[in-house]
Amino acid sequence: MVSSSLSSGVQPTQECLEKFQELKTGKKLSYVVYGLSEDKKSIVVLKTSEDKDFDTFVGELPEKECRWAVYDFEFTLPGGEGVRNKLVFVVWSPDDANVKNKMMFASSKDALRRRLEGIHIEIQATDFSEITKDAILEKALRR
Amino acid sequence: MAYKAGPIYPCNPATARSESTKLGVDPKGEKLIYTNGRAVIIRDLNHTGLSHAYTQHTRSATVARFSPSGYYAASADVSGEVRIWDVTNPENNLKLAIRPLSGKINDLAWDGESKRIIVGGEGKDKFGAAFFMDSGSSCGEITGHSKPINALSIRHQRPFKAISGSDDNSIIFHSAVPFKYDKMINTHSRFVRDVAFSPNGDLFASVASDGKLFLYDGKTGETKGEAGREGGSSLMACSWNLDSQSIATAGADGIVSIWDASSLKSTQSYTVGSDVQSQQNGIVYAGPNSLVSISLSGVLNIFDTRESTSTKWRTLHGATKAITASTLSGDTEKEVTFYTGSFDGSIKRFDIGESYGADEGRCDEVQGTGHTANVVAFSTDYKGKVYSAGWDDKVSSIDGQSFSSTSLPIKAQPSGVAATSNAIYVATSSGLEVHPAGSNSTFLLSKDAVTAVAAHGGPNSDSVAYGVGKKVILSSTSPEKELATFEDSKGDVLSLRFTKDGKYLAAGDSAGRIILVDVEEKEVTVSSRWTFHTGRIVDLAWSKSDKRLASVGLDENVYIWDRKKVAKNIAIKNAHPGGVTGVSWLGDEKLITAGSDGIVRTWIVPA
Numbered sequence: 001m002v003s004s005s006l007s008s009g010v011q012p013t014q015e016c017l018e019k020f021q022e023l024k025t026g027k028k029l030s031y032v033v034y035g036l037s038e039d040k041k042s043i044v045v046l047k048t049s050e051d052k053d054f055d056t057f058v059g060e061l062p063e064k065e066c067r068w069a070v071y072d073f074e075f076t077l078p079g080g081e082g083v084r085n086k087l088v089f090v091v092w093s094p095d096d097a098n099v100k101n102k103m104m105f106a107s108s109k110d111a112l113r114r115r116l117e118g119i120h121i122e123i124q125a126t127d128f129s130e131i132t133k134d135a136i137l138e139k140a141l142r143r
Numbered sequence: 144m145a146y147k148a149g150p151i152y153p154c155n156p157a158t159a160r161s162e163s164t165k166l167g168v169d170p171k172g173e174k175l176i177y178t179n180g181r182a183v184i185i186r187d188l189n190h191t192g193l194s195h196a197y198t199q200h201t202r203s204a205t206v207a208r209f210s211p212s213g214y215y216a217a218s219a220d221v222s223g224e225v226r227i228w229d230v231t232n233p234e235n236n237l238k239l240a241i242r243p244l245s246g247k248i249n250d251l252a253w254d255g256e257s258k259r260i261i262v263g264g265e266g267k268d269k270f271g272a273a274f275f276m277d278s279g280s281s282c283g284e285i286t287g288h289s290k291p292i293n294a295l296s297i298r299h300q301r302p303f304k305a306i307s308g309s310d311d312n313s314i315i316f317h318s319a320v321p322f323k324y325d326k327m328i329n330t331h332s333r334f335v336r337d338v339a340f341s342p343n344g345d346l347f348a349s350v351a352s353d354g355k356l357f358l359y360d361g362k363t364g365e366t367k368g369e370a371g372r373e374g375g376s377s378l379m380a381c382s383w384n385l386d387s388q389s390i391a392t393a394g395a396d397g398i399v400s401i402w403d404a405s406s407l408k409s410t411q412s413y414t415v416g417s418d419v420q421s422q423q424n425g426i427v428y429a430g431p432n433s434l435v436s437i438s439l440s441g442v443l444n445i446f447d448t449r450e451s452t453s454t455k456w457r458t459l460h461g462a463t464k465a466i467t468a469s470t471l472s473g474d475t476e477k478e479v480t481f482y483t484g485s486f487d488g489s490i491k492r493f494d495i496g497e498s499y500g501a502d503e504g505r506c507d508e509v510q511g512t513g514h515t516a517n518v519v520a521f522s523t524d525y526k527g528k529v530y531s532a533g534w535d536d537k538v539s540s541i542d543g544q545s546f547s548s549t550s551l552p553i554k555a556q557p558s559g560v561a562a563t564s565n566a567i568y569v570a571t572s573s574g575l576e577v578h579p580a581g582s583n584s585t586f587l588l589s590k591d592a593v594t595a596v597a598a599h600g601g602p603n604s605d606s607v608a609y610g611v612g613k614k615v616i617l618s619s620t621s622p623e624k625e626l627a628t629f630e631d632s633k634g635d636v637l638s639l640r641f642t643k644d645g646k647y648l649a650a651g652d653s654a655g656r657i658i659l660v661d662v663e664e665k666e667v668t669v670s671s672r673w674t675f676h677t678g679r680i681v682d683l684a685w686s687k688s689d690k691r692l693a694s695v696g697l698d699e700n701v702y703i704w705d706r707k708k709v710a711k712n713i714a715i716k717n718a719h720p721g722g723v724t725g726v727s728w729l730g731d732e733k734l735i736t737a738g739s740d741g742i743v744r745t746w747i748v749p750a
Contacts, residue, residue, distance in 0.1 A: 011313075014327050017287055021324055111311070114289035117269050 008107040010036070012043040012115065019045050020070060020116050024087065027072075031057050034068040034112060036104060043068075043112050054133050061131070066105040067092040068112060070119070075137055086120040086140050089113060095126050145713045146703075147747045149733070150192035152493055152504040153184040154741030155441040155461035156425065157203075161395070163293065163336050163379045164425035164437050165206040165250060169230075170213045172385075172430040175443070178204035179463065181720050182740050183218045185230065186459070188429055188445065191504040196742055197235050198720045199226060205264075206250055210257040210276075211299065217260055217276070219248035225262060227276050241279040243272035249292060254319070255299030261285055261322060263292025263307050271295070271307055273322040283322025287315040294337045298361055300344035306364075308335030314349050316364035330357045330366055337380045341387035346404060348390050350378035356392055356402060370407040380426045382434075391434050393423035399436050401448065413446055413453045442508075460506040462491055465739040469682075469725025470521035471495075472529050476687075476730045482509070482529055482541065483725065483737050484518025490531060492544070493743055495735065504743075511546035513539055524562040524600075532560040538569060538578075551578055558593070559639075561607070563600030565620065568607055570596040575609050577620070588618060594635050599645035606662065608648050610636025615650045617662065627665040631658045638680050642689040647706065649692050651680025657694055659706070672709050675702055678722075686728040691750070693734055695723035701736055703748055713748060 016034060023029040033047040046067070047060055057071055069090040076083050091109060093102050113119075121139045125131035156177035158164050167176040175186045181200045187193035200220045207218035209230065215238060219225045223244040228235040244266035251262045259282050263271040270292045271285025285292070290310035298304040303319035314328040314335055333352035340347040344361045354375025358367045371378065376396035383390050384401075389410065391401045400412040415421045420440040429435050434446040441463030446456045464485040473479030477498040484490045490509045494502065514533035522530045529541040538551040538560055555573035562568075569576040570593035578585045588607065595610040604621040615629040615636055634654030641648050641662075648660040655676030659669035678698035685692055692704045699722055701715040719738025726736045734746040 011311075011329070017324060017327060111289050114270075115287050117284060117286035 008104060008111075010040070010042060010104070010108040010111060012112045013037075013045070015045045016043055016112065017115055019048050023048075023070060023072060024118055029072070031060070031069055031071040033060050034070075035065070036108070040104065043108060058128070058131060061090075061092045061094075061128075063094060064096045064098075066094070066097050066101050068105070068109065070116065073121070073136055073140060075140055078141070084140070087118055088121045088123055088136055088140075089116065089119045090131065091122070091124040092131070093124065093126055145748070146715055149745035149747055150504060151194055151196055151745065152191060152506060152743040153186055153194040153196060153461055154179045154182065155443060155459070155463045156184075156437050157463065158424050158437060158439050158441055160419070160422070160439060161377075162424065165208075165380075166425045166427040166435060166437060167206075167208040168427050168429050168435070169209045170211060172428075172433065174209075175427070175429065175435060176207045176209055176216060177437075178207050178218065180204070180465070180740055181220075182742060183207040183216070184742075185216070188433070188435070188459075190501060191459075191506075192501075195233070196740070197228065198740065199228070199235070199237070200224070205248055208251050208253060210253050211255055212257040215257065215276070217251055217253065219251050219262060219264075221247045223248055223264065223266065225251065225260070227260070239276060239279055241274065243274055243279075244269070247291075250294045252295040252297045252305070254297045254303065259297075259320065261295050261297060261305055261307075263295045263309075265291035270309065273305075273319075282320060283317075284324070285315075285317060285322055287317075287324045287327060288313065293335060294339075296338050296340045296347060298340045298344045298347070299342070300361075302362060304340075304361070304364070306338045306340070306347055306349070308338040308349055308351070310334045312351070314338060326364060328359070328364060328366070330369070331355060333377070336378060339381055339383055339390075341383045341390075341404070342385055343387040345387060348381050348383070350381045350392055352377040354378060354394075356381065356390070356407075358390075358404065358407065368407045370402055370409070379422075379424050382427045384428050385431050391426050391428065391436075393426035393436050395422045397421035397423060397438075399423055399426060399434070399444070399446065401434070411448065411453065413444075413456065415444060460491060460508060462489075462506075462737075462741040462743070464489070465721065465741055466724050466737040466743075468518050468520050468531075469727065469735075469737040469743075470523055470529060471727035471729065471735065472523045472527060474527075479729060480543075481727065481735055481737075481743060482521060482531070483743060484514070484521065484531055484533070485741075486517045488514035488516050488518060488533055488535065490514070490518060490541070492541075495729065495745075507544070509541055509546060510544055511548070513546050519557055520559045522560045522562040522567075524564060526564070528562070530560055530562045530567060532557040532569060538567060559596045561596045561598035563598045563605045565600060565603075565605050566598075568596050568598050568605075568609075570594060570609055575607075588620075588623070589616070595637055595639045595650075597639035597641050597648065599641040601645075606641070606645055608639050608641065608650070608660075610639060610650065612636075613652065615639065615648070615658070615660065617648070617660070617665070629658065629660055629667050631667045631670045632656060634679070638683045638694075640683040640685055640692075642685050644689065647689070649683050649685070649694075651676075651683050651694055651696070653679040655680060655696065655698065657683070657692070657704070659692075659709075669709050673702075673704055673712070675712060675714065676700060681722065681724045682726045684726045684728050686731045688731050690731070691728075691748075693726045693728065695726045695736055695738075697722040699723060699738075701726065701734070701746070703734075715746060718744060718746075
């Protein structure tokens, strides 16, 4: 009776929200990668980085394990109107990951996602072809 | 002037099981502010007649708070709209109307300077918002929760801070101004129901459904102590005493407790009851010695904390749901009782009349077993007995302050009741039932679905008027004979009233038309002139001298017609949001109306 049947009861740590705030306001951090803790009872920060390179960020996503991430996506507006930044929430759920891992991630996602205010784009990728710069750019330009 | 609004006798706060009811109090501790349906009620704790209702919300209002300055009130509703309005004048001029969230707002807090407001609830993508009260522009963000926010509080001293408690079991500590996420506090293991900074800002408290009360440092958010039993009953609300030394909690176990802030021990407690209706849903300190709580039943309990006995306290009553029927009973104008019935079967009584003095408008429950379903109609037999008909298929009678132990069972769903000294007539979906006085047998005067009934008592025989579809049928009872049928109504006849001498009969229908019948001549004297209502007529009442007729209906209007001057009328527009459902005259110039807003209003209509 504690939480709804859709959520797993797993909660993010203080650090998760702190790093998100740092990325949002500080403009130094470029991405934060989240995952489940060892005991699978909480969501923890696995990596943060100031490296702006998109490919480096994609490199952080393992082939057989799920991750969540927030990435500060930088792009130029068509017509050369300027450079913009938008926050992207990535739900990385590779097809090769095991079902138990994917289930835990899907049911715990909201506990993290709803606490992060200010996300413009949400991307769900099940393999590397779905997390390309073009895919994100298309969503960023849509609005 | 055509009419003047008199004092109102407000509804009590709306309550719901397992939900906190937010009670606010003005800076002077004299008035309570709360919501019920679309109305925001400001209720004087010591004078019933000095209450005020603000009804400008278009959707159900959920919370209302006075500003610390006392000049404004901010109220929010289920659609996420916040209205900020002036409380110092009766027109309640609107300062700002804004929609900061796209869903239900559960709580609202003012900052110490009465400049900024934060709201919390459930929106599409966010659960809280912060804005300036004059411009509506944002002054920060209230973020960090993953489930709806239940309560908020702002520290009134510098450094400014804010706290929010949510269904995700966590409390978020925000720095202010501008409002920004600071840290998450995970002390509770169940839904956090209420959070509050102490008036001096040194501490803040949180209560939750895990039965615990936690205290924290007001500046750093560090946990200082906890109270309450593990696995204890939910604590639904908390309120600090004005001296910041103690805090009161309202529990779902029906107990109101006062805790000392330094020792975290319970120093006083009041047990309101152990049944479900006694669950305490809200609490607020109105003065250093005055604590107000609300039970699930809707009754407001006012405790004087100086008194050591904890078994007796003052209670404030009022209708809690939409009023569906009403009636006035009493011989003299100075001392009468107004009864109101609601769709859940509850019936309340109001003392009205000069002889009550300052206590006029006092509301009380009618003791005893009443109805368990919708109350559709009342009737008085002018001997002091009041009859009520309900959808639990029975007619109960009320003698003064309590229900009689016996009730009359009826065979089908009633829509109206009329009582004379000879019999009780009940209009039902299967016919007009007649229950003669002093006899157990009943018989049917008509087998069609009867929508309304009125009766005028005579020494041996009664004149009975009843509505079947669009027809008004006039009958006498002994001998049992149909005297006339009138077919001037344009909709189903929903309300019928004889004048006291039985010479005239008014009939109101579902299309808004009222016809006037001259009973002796058996003809309709007013047919299409009294058609100003734009919706169904719910009730009719003749003034004491029978010269004027008041009609009320679903279109929220009250019309007063004059039998001698049929072309003129007095209109009271939008008297009750949601529709007016009952009207009674006190003498020839005072009107009492009840409506779907649960409020009883009085009006002076000079002849």
